[in-house]
Amino acid sequence: MTDTPDPAAAAGLASLSFEAAMGELETIVRRLESGDVSLEESVALYERGHALRAHCEARLAAAQARIEQVSLGADGQPAGTAPFGEA
Numbered sequence: 001m002t003d004t005p006d007p008a009a010a011a012g013l014a015s016l017s018f019e020a021a022m023g024e025l026e027t028i029v030r031r032l033e034s035g036d037v038s039l040e041e042s043v044a045l046y047e048r049g050h051a052l053r054a055h056c057e058a059r060l061a062a063a064q065a066r067i068e069q070v071s072l073g074a075d076g077q078p079a080g081t082a083p084f085g086e087a
Helices: 007-011 019-035 039-071
Strands: none
Touching: 019 039
16 A cells, blocks of 8 residues: 555545544544444545545645745745854
8 A cells, every 4th residue: 555645535635624634533543443343434444544644744744844934044044043153
């Protein structure tokens, strides 16, 4: 199995917030841990969880990139500071 989510499953995730995706993931984990789901449903839940995980990772990567963009100046140094040795 690859880390690339099914495009059909991913299509429904595009507008899902990070928090909502994490909440759904927590629900999926609880359901799977309960042992009260059929094998077929377990596989479907696992697939959905896999897509949610990929969505959350993408959201986190985008947030990290935004933070780095704001935190670094055009010279690649932290914003508001001079390069080492240039006071």
